[in-house]
Amino acid sequence: DSGVTQTPKHLITATGQRVTLRCSPRSGDLSVYWYQQSLDQGLQFLIQYYNGEERAKGNILERFSAQQFPDLHSELNLSSLELGDSALYFCASSAGGGRNYNEQFFGPGTRLTVL
Amino acid sequence: LAKTTQPISMDSYEGQEVNITCSHNNIATNDYITWYQQFPSQGPRFIIQGYKTKVTNEVASLFIPADRKSSTLSLPRVSLSDTAVYYCLVGFNQAGTALIFGKGTTLSVSS
Numbered sequence: 001d002s003g004v005t006q007t008p009k010h011l012i013t014a015t016g017q018r019v020t021l022r023c024s025p026r027s028g029d030l031s032v033y034w035y036q037q038s039l040d041q042g043l044q045f046l047i048q049y050y051n052g053e054e055r056a057k058g059n060i061l062e063r064f065s066a067q068q069f070p071d072l073h074s075e076l077n078l079s080s081l082e083l084g085d086s087a088l089y090f091c092a093s094s095a096g097g098g099r100n101y102n103e104q105f106f107g108p109g110t111r112l113t114v115l
Numbered sequence: 116l117a118k119t120t121q122p123i124s125m126d127s128y129e130g131q132e133v134n135i136t137c138s139h140n141n142i143a144t145n146d147y148i149t150w151y152q153q154f155p156s157q158g159p160r161f162i163i164q165g166y167k168t169k170v171t172n173e174v175a176s177l178f179i180p181a182d183r184k185s186s187t188l189s190l191p192r193v194s195l196s197d198t199a200v201y202y203c204l205v206g207f208n209q210a211g212t213a214l215i216f217g218k219g220t221t222l223s224v225s226s
Contacts (some may be wrong), residue, residue, distance in 0.1 A: 002158065035216075043159065043202075043216035056213045090158045094208065102149035102208045106158025 003027065004107035006091050012113045018079040021110045025072055025093030031055065032074040033094070033104060034066055038087035049074055081114045088112075119203045124221045133190045135220050137203030140184050148179060148186045151202040153219070159202060163188070190222075198224045 003026035013019055025032050034046040036059075045058035049068035060066075063081075068074040078085060088111050092104040121137040139148070147166055151159040163170055165177040165186070176189040190197060200219040208214050 002160075004158075033213075042218050043153075045213045045215060048213060058213050088156065092158065101147050102164055102204060102206060102214055103161040104159075104208070104214065106160065109156070109158055111156075 002105040002107060004091060004093050004105050006089075006107040006110050008110060009108065010111050010113075012115065013081060014115055015081055015083060017081050017114075018077065019081065019112065021076040021078070021089050021091075021112075023074045023076070023091030023093075023107060025074070025091075026095075026105055029093035029095050029105070030072065031094045031104075032068055032072070033092040034060075034074070034076050035090040035092065035106075036087045037090060037109075038084075041087075043090075046076070078112070083114050086112055086114045118215075119205060119217055121201075121203050121217065121220045123218065124223070126223050126225065127193055129194055129224060129226050130192050133193050133197075133222060133224075135188045135190075135201055135203075135222070136185060137188070138185045139203070139205045142183050142205050143207075145207045146205045147207055148177065148183075149204045149206075149214070150175070150177065150188045151204065151216070153200045153202065159216070162201075193222075193224045195224050195226060198222060 005024045030051045033048045037043045046060040048056040066076045088109045090109045092106045094104045127133045149164040150162045153159040163177045170177045178187040202219040
């Protein structure tokens with residue numbers, strides 16, 4: 001158990017809909033990252049937040065948005081869903097300190113299926 | 116960001132030592148080399164990180180030559196449970212740069 005929690009575990013929805021994925025980082029971790037993993041694209045970095053502020057942006061579509069709240073949990077909002085958005089969405093967190101500079105702790109993921 | 120190249124797949128048998136090599140020719144001075152392991156439908160898990168020479172922990176060893184243009188993850192005496200995808204990454208996440216996961220190396224261990 002990494003200490004990172006994600007809800008829901010599974011989500012099935014229809015094209016055109018909007019969903020919200022939630023992530024709670026490990027206690028004390030200030031950074032939260034979102035990744036998308038589909039069969040054909042591998043693990044794609046979407047966005048990073050650090051203590052409420054956007055820190056880095058990857059291949060995140062304009063239909064997607066995220067935020068990190070004062071209690072450090074984060075939400076990833078996906079709108080106007082398309083079939084191709086079906087994927088596993090992972091959240092990860094990191095402490096921002098310590099010797100393992102690139103160590104991120106990944107949650108169990110949310111499997112999104114768009115029908 | 117430094118790009119990495121690693122084999123798409125490798126096969127091994129239980130009890131053997133497995134070495135997965137990753138090349139990263141344009142690694143930056145402050146980049147660290149990091150390896151992650153991922154099982155199906157699970158999030159990646161940090162294995163080991165190094166800057167130069169050799170790093171060893173309870174799971175694996177990481178060998179980095181002086182020029183740092185490549186690295187080798189060594190898994191001693193693999194078991195069936197080591198069947199997974201292994202990702203090599205280079206970067207310095209604490210500086211705010213994102214970690215880029217490539218396609219990784221799918222290691223299959225047979226009995």
